[in-house]
Amino acid sequence: MSEAKESSAPDSVQEHLQEINALLEKQRLVEGLVHKQEMPRHELVESLVHKQHLAELQKKLDSLHSADIAYILEALPRDQRLAVWDLVKADRDGEILLEVSEPVRESLIAYMEPAELVAAAETLDADELADLAPDLPDDVMQDVFRALSVEEREQLRAAMSYAEGSVGALMDFDLVTIRDDVALEVVLRYLRRLDELPDHTDQIFVVGRNERLRGVLPVNTLLVNDPERTVAEVMKTDMLVLTPADKAAEAAQAFERYDLVTAPVVDERGRLVGRVSVDAVLDYVREAAENERLNLGGLREEEDIFSSVWASARNRWPWLAVNLVTAFVASRVIGVFEGSIERLVALAALMPIVAGIGGNSGNQTITMIVRSLALGQISQSSARALLRKEIVIALLNGVVWGGIIGVFAMLLYRSVPLGLVMTAAMTLNLLVAALFGVFIPMLMYKLGRDPAVGSSVLITAITDSGGFFIFLGLATLFLI
Amino acid sequence: MSEAKESSAPDSVQEHLQEINALLEKQRLVEGLVHKQEMPRHELVESLVHKQHLAELQKKLDSLHSADIAYILEALPRDQRLAVWDLVKADRDGEILLEVSEPVRESLIAYMEPAELVAAAETLDADELADLAPDLPDDVMQDVFRALSVEEREQLRAAMSYAEGSVGALMDFDLVTIRDDVALEVVLRYLRRLDELPDHTDQIFVVGRNERLRGVLPVNTLLVNDPERTVAEVMKTDMLVLTPADKAAEAAQAFERYDLVTAPVVDERGRLVGRVSVDAVLDYVREAAENERLNLGGLREEEDIFSSVWASARNRWPWLAVNLVTAFVASRVIGVFEGSIERLVALAALMPIVAGIGGNSGNQTITMIVRSLALGQISQSSARALLRKEIVIALLNGVVWGGIIGVFAMLLYRSVPLGLVMTAAMTLNLLVAALFGVFIPMLMYKLGRDPAVGSSVLITAITDSGGFFIFLGLATLFLI
Numbered sequence: 001m002s003e004a005k006e007s008s009a010p011d012s013v014q015e016h017l018q019e020i021n022a023l024l025e026k027q028r029l030v031e032g033l034v035h036k037q038e039m040p041r042h043e044l045v046e047s048l049v050h051k052q053h054l055a056e057l058q059k060k061l062d063s064l065h066s067a068d069i070a071y072i073l074e075a076l077p078r079d080q081r082l083a084v085w086d087l088v089k090a091d092r093d094g095e096i097l098l099e100v101s102e103p104v105r106e107s108l109i110a111y112m113e114p115a116e117l118v119a120a121a122e123t124l125d126a127d128e129l130a131d132l133a134p135d136l137p138d139d140v141m142q143d144v145f146r147a148l149s150v151e152e153r154e155q156l157r158a159a160m161s162y163a164e165g166s167v168g169a170l171m172d173f174d175l176v177t178i179r180d181d182v183a184l185e186v187v188l189r190y191l192r193r194l195d196e197l198p199d200h201t202d203q204i205f206v207v208g209r210n211e212r213l214r215g216v217l218p219v220n221t222l223l224v225n226d227p228e229r230t231v232a233e234v235m236k237t238d239m240l241v242l243t244p245a246d247k248a249a250e251a252a253q254a255f256e257r258y259d260l261v262t263a264p265v266v267d268e269r270g271r272l273v274g275r276v277s278v279d280a281v282l283d284y285v286r287e288a289a290e291n292e293r294l295n296l297g298g299l300r301e302e303e304d305i306f307s308s309v310w311a312s313a314r315n316r317w318p319w320l321a322v323n324l325v326t327a328f329v330a331s332r333v334i335g336v337f338e339g340s341i342e343r344l345v346a347l348a349a350l351m352p353i354v355a356g357i358g359g360n361s362g363n364q365t366i367t368m369i370v371r372s373l374a375l376g377q378i379s380q381s382s383a384r385a386l387l388r389k390e391i392v393i394a395l396l397n398g399v400v401w402g403g404i405i406g407v408f409a410m411l412l413y414r415s416v417p418l419g420l421v422m423t424a425a426m427t428l429n430l431l432v433a434a435l436f437g438v439f440i441p442m443l444m445y446k447l448g449r450d451p452a453v454g455s456s457v458l459i460t461a462i463t464d465s466g467g468f469f470i471f472l473g474l475a476t477l478f479l480i
Numbered sequence: 481m482s483e484a485k486e487s488s489a490p491d492s493v494q495e496h497l498q499e500i501n502a503l504l505e506k507q508r509l510v511e512g513l514v515h516k517q518e519m520p521r522h523e524l525v526e527s528l529v530h531k532q533h534l535a536e537l538q539k540k541l542d543s544l545h546s547a548d549i550a551y552i553l554e555a556l557p558r559d560q561r562l563a564v565w566d567l568v569k570a571d572r573d574g575e576i577l578l579e580v581s582e583p584v585r586e587s588l589i590a591y592m593e594p595a596e597l598v599a600a601a602e603t604l605d606a607d608e609l610a611d612l613a614p615d616l617p618d619d620v621m622q623d624v625f626r627a628l629s630v631e632e633r634e635q636l637r638a639a640m641s642y643a644e645g646s647v648g649a650l651m652d653f654d655l656v657t658i659r660d661d662v663a664l665e666v667v668l669r670y671l672r673r674l675d676e677l678p679d680h681t682d683q684i685f686v687v688g689r690n691e692r693l694r695g696v697l698p699v700n701t702l703l704v705n706d707p708e709r710t711v712a713e714v715m716k717t718d719m720l721v722l723t724p725a726d727k728a729a730e731a732a733q734a735f736e737r738y739d740l741v742t743a744p745v746v747d748e749r750g751r752l753v754g755r756v757s758v759d760a761v762l763d764y765v766r767e768a769a770e771n772e773r774l775n776l777g778g779l780r781e782e783e784d785i786f787s788s789v790w791a792s793a794r795n796r797w798p799w800l801a802v803n804l805v806t807a808f809v810a811s812r813v814i815g816v817f818e819g820s821i822e823r824l825v826a827l828a829a830l831m832p833i834v835a836g837i838g839g840n841s842g843n844q845t846i847t848m849i850v851r852s853l854a855l856g857q858i859s860q861s862s863a864r865a866l867l868r869k870e871i872v873i874a875l876l877n878g879v880v881w882g883g884i885i886g887v888f889a890m891l892l893y894r895s896v897p898l899g900l901v902m903t904a905a906m907t908l909n910l911l912v913a914a915l916f917g918v919f920i921p922m923l924m925y926k927l928g929r930d931p932a933v934g935s936s937v938l939i940t941a942i943t944d945s946g947g948f949f950i951f952l953g954l955a956t957l958f959l960i
Contacts, residue, residue: 013737014856021859067737075857077865099737188703197700199739202682219699220677223668256766257493257547257579259679259759261741278758279739285762286736289769290851296776297847297936298840305852305862309872316844316873320881323840327833328888334829335892341821341828348821348828349814352944353807355832360778360803364796367777371770372785376494377555379501382785385557392789393796401800408808412815456777464832 016064017072023057024080058087066092070099073108077306082111093120098128102135103304103311109135118143126152127172127274130159158244158273167251168244170284171265171274174198177205178231180214185227187217200277202261206235211271213241213264241266242276248284249374255281292452298323319457326461330355333465337472340480346413347475350422353405355467358429361397362459365390365437370451373441387438394434398427417479425471432466433459496544497552503537504560538567546572550579553588557786562591573600578608583784583791585615598623606632607652607754610639638724638753647731648724650764651745651754654678657685658711660694665707667697680757682741686715693721693744693752721746722756728764729854735761772932778803799937806941810835813945817952820960826893827955830902833885835947838909841877842939845870845917850931853921867918874914878907897959905951912946913939 061069061084069088073081073096085108088096093112097105097120109117117136121129121144133141133156148156155173162168176197178187187204191197203216215235225234240258242251242265254260255278265274294302298319303312334341334351341347369386372378378386402423410419440458441451541549541564549568553561553576565588568576573592577585577600589597597616601609601624613621613636628636635653642648656677658667667684671677683696695715705714720738722731722745734740735758745754774782778799783792814821814831821827849866852858858866882903890899920938921931 017856017859021861065738071737071855071857074855075859075862077862191703192705194704196704200682200741201700202680202741219703220681222703223671223699224674224676225672256759256762257551258545261680261682261758278741278762279736282736282758282762282765285765285769289765289773293769293772293776293851294847296773298844299847303848305848305857305866309869309876312869312873313876316841316877319844320837320840320877323837324833324881324885327836330836331829331833334832335826338825338829342825345818345822345828346815348825348831349811349818351828352814352832352835352948353804353811356807356810356944357800357803360800361796364778364799367774367779368783368785371773375551375554376497377785379497379555382555382557386785389789389792393792396789396793397796397800401804405804464836468832 013068013071016060016068017075020057020060020072020084021076023053023060024076024083026053054087057084061087062089066095067099070096073100074104074304078107081107081306085111090116090119091123094123094128094132097132098124101302101304103302103307105132105135107304107307109137114140114143118147122147125172125174126155127159129156130169133160162244165248166244167242167246167248167265167276168274170248170251170280171242171244171276172198172280173274174201174277175205175272175275176201177207177211177272178217180206180208180232180235181230183228183230184222184225184234187222187231188227200262200279203236203239205264205272205275206231207272210269213266213270213272215239216264239264243267244273249288251276252281252285252288253375256285295453296456322457326457326464329461330464330468333468334472337468337476340472340476343480344418344475346409346415346418347472350409350418351468351471354422354425354429354471355464357401357405357426358433358463358467359460361394361430362433362437362463363456365434366441366455366459369438369441370455373445373451378442383438383442387435390434390438391431394430395427398423398430402426402430415479418475421471421474421478425467425474428470428474429463429467432470433463436462493548493551496540496548497555500537500540500552500564501556501560503533503540504556504563506533534567537564541567542569546575547579550576553580554584554784558587561587561786565591570596570599571603574603574608574612577612578604581782581784582615583782583787585612587784587787589615589617594620594623598627602627605652605654606635607639609636610649613640642724645728646724647722647726647728647745647756648754650728650731650760651722651724651756652678652760653754654681654757655685655752655755656681657687657691657752658697660686660688660712660715661710663708663710664702664705664714667702667711668707680742680759683716683719685744685752685755686711687752690749691751693746693750695719696744719744723747724753729768731756732761732765732768733855736765775933776936802937806937806944809941810944810948813948814952817948817956820952820956823960824898824955826889826895826898827952830889830898831948831951834902834905834909834951835944837881837885837906838913838943838947839940841874841910842913842917842943843936845914846921846935846939849918849921850935853925853931858922863918863922867915870914870918871911874910875907878903878910882906882910895959898955901951901954901958905947905954908950908954909943909947912950913943916942 069092073084076084093116097108100108112120114137117140121132121136121140124132129144145153145156159168176191178190201219203218204222205213206215206217208214215237216239217231217235221234221236240254240260240263242263244265244267251263255263260278262275262277264272265276267273290302298316300315300318303315369378405426406419406423409422410416436459441455444451444455549572553564556564561584573596577588580588592600594617597620601612601616601620604612609624625633625636639648658670681699683698684702685693686695686697688694695717696719697711697715701714701716720734720740720743722743724745724747731743735743740758742755742757744752745756747753770782778796780795780798783795849858885906886899886903889902890896916939921935924931924935
């Protein structure tokens, strides 16, 4: 009998990483010595020491969960990453490639021989293979495809046909099915004949003729009920049922709302074709949040922190280019008023405040609207109420914050009219921010585009150029 | 035998919402008629119709999952929300209060009588009660506490003592435990005696004397093994074990990494005190992502879209105030150079470009660093490599984008020196962005603060003021 040991407490992955870094360090020192040494008899000794370190490293890696190795690969610079990758047992390559992030996966795949890739891919299930396929060279995929059974080919073809962001892309094919006319006793015996159940088997799918889904038998129900009862008597029929075309985001919300572990997926004829399990949902939720975060931060996609300067630059240039264009536009708006600025240079110092606070306030409105849209909480009638509310808040903020700034400008430049223009410009720009803060995401939503992407850049562009135009325009009318 | 029916396909919640809105609309029309009608005999008829609509609405609500009702409450304006809330069966109040967002919860609690609140709270488990407690009035909590058993009081006290963001705050007390010296047969018989198993029971906890955790018996293992075997023979001992003080974020990463459904939580003496299940983790991940998103958007916390103007304004003012201060500082930096701008007004039009692109680039760097820090992928040695890389990218961007802008400025204002100053200023500000983009989150991390909060505002403030200073300073030195 063994004491419960903590295989991987939350922070121990980082300890593993430190240990592996130390081992790599030792090995590098030895390699350095080997290279420097001239005397051949020493070489032998050092190469032995070298081998010993490698063996130690390999042993350490063998003891780790694939997900932990993936984590460690992410955190290592390129050369060390490949050194560790060489030591990983080939039969785990497939699993680990699935776990690492896109850019790291690309770096590993680029380094592997086609034969290694085929071997790695062949260890995976059809749904996993579908995730990996886009990154594999064509000839590798052809070899893999040839090695599959007819059923697996069908599954792979199906899994690859579903769009990213659909339930089809999340689902797996690890199904345990039973008929509803048998006794629980029989189910228990049937399960016992299996070597193991698929991960996350919290319910067994009950199917009728033609694999049509009739209900589910939760494992917990199976365990607490009298074995004499039949499946039909105790099965659940009011379960959540997904279809491959459903949106992954909505399925994720359903998992969260109803606290699910798995859900069956059926085709248009009601036949069971797969299941979605909570681990895929958790990965999806995390990834969706991360992508949104990256987009807001102005990155095109996930970045391998050790990728080349060139790869990083390409990841960042699209948003920089967009911002450059909006900055150019704002600059030209100011250019129109150069005459006014020449006459009253205080305008140059004050104008960024109007633009900045407008952008800030617009982003607040957009954040709230995007969130409510994502949750499906905005209807036609509530949209009008929302817009009204945002306008009132803009007016309130205009009076309060615009007033503060107006007084500040008045005191600093000893001009009451300048202060009044400042307050009026702030209020107007906050109104612009409120209007477009509601309109932009609603319009994108209606056009079927993701309102989370680009809304922020757009509103900032509008409140920048708009803020400069309103402030300098009012100043030109009333002060010059 | 019943056909599998879809209780709640992903989009059907929205259909429920529409249906309820339609019912509310009908009811409102009737109420309007009742108010307008003068003739008493009509009143009776209409009040009957009114009652009928209410009954229909109530029936509809009774058929819905608590989480769906919570969703619908979120999407309804205040008066309709309270009308629906009145119709919800009292024994579901507790569950629903747990599901709704903070601001909606506050609005419902403010509307309920103390006795109703006590009744609602008494339907909850200790861990759920702990989540609700901060929002309940003191006298209600006292009444609830008095009604608890000694064990529940202990659990509630424990659950409330754990900091937000710790495993203790995520865990529940729904434990099924067994000894390791019994046969699986006995375990099966023991389980059958229970009415039902806790949700998400994917493993049964194996404890020794003093409730010390010895291992876990996955339900799947229980099902596929010979009932004659003992628990000790088949139990898993290399499972993930958490402690209440572990960080929730790290536990969530572990759930994601190892695809877990539940994990045991032990105290410092190795005694089983609770468990964390994946539904709590999924909620946590979603909430953490949402909070970060709100913070980035400049909102203090989640906002009820139907909250009062005043509540919304309070949610938005802290960040607006911070931004006002940074905008003031930037404005004063420009103020220093008013003399230069007066002489060369083109500076006023060009300066926002330098500041804007710097802010954009700094936010890209920060987004990447914050993400890597959150994943624990940055070590002492990799930090130096990262900084080097960011500096090279900044120089590259300075040459490319700074060059483009320089040419633009040169052509527009027919001045080669102005173009050169523009390029130089851009490059320098991008370097500032890279340096602080790495330093700010690293420093916050070292100080034990969340680098995701505030980093973006700080870097923007630095690249704004810094950009104005660098550009106007260089222009003053070389052009004026």
